[in-house]
Amino acid sequence: MVCYFLNARRVVSKKDKVFFIMQVADLTGVVSELFVSEDIFAITSTLCPFDRIVLNISLSSGRINVESIEKN
Numbered sequence: 001m002v003c004y005f006l007n008a009r010r011v012v013s014k015k016d017k018v019f020f021i022m023q024v025a026d027l028t029g030v031v032s033e034l035f036v037s038e039d040i041f042a043i044t045s046t047l048c049p050f051d052r053i054v055l056n057i058s059l060s061s062g063r064i065n066v067e068s069i070e071k072n
Contacts, residue, residue, distance in 0.1 A: 001055045002027060002072060008036070008044035022066070024055070036066045043069050 006023040013019065020041035025031045034055075036044075047053065056068040 001057055003032075003053060003055060005044065005047045005051045005053050006031065006049055008041055008047075010041065024053070034064060034066055040066050040069055047071065 003024040003026050006025055008020065008022040011019045011021060018038075020036045020038055022034050022036045022040070022044060023031060024034065034057075052072040054070045054072050055066055056070075058065045058067055
């Protein structure tokens with residue numbers, strides 16, 4: 001999936017569970033928030049807003065998983 005990186009953030013729940021969320025926009029401008037692993041979150045620190053990226057995603061049990069991320 002080719003898209004534009006917007007931002008990524010770390011969120012801690014009330015039960016102290018840590019989540020990593022990345023916001024991207026597709027080529028038409030539709031914004032999506034995706035839960036990502038800590039490894040993918042670490043890669044996002046090298047990206048700037050509106051960098052064009054390629055996400056390798058999979059669908060499992062109705063959940064989207066980001067497998068890898070590459071700067072395009």
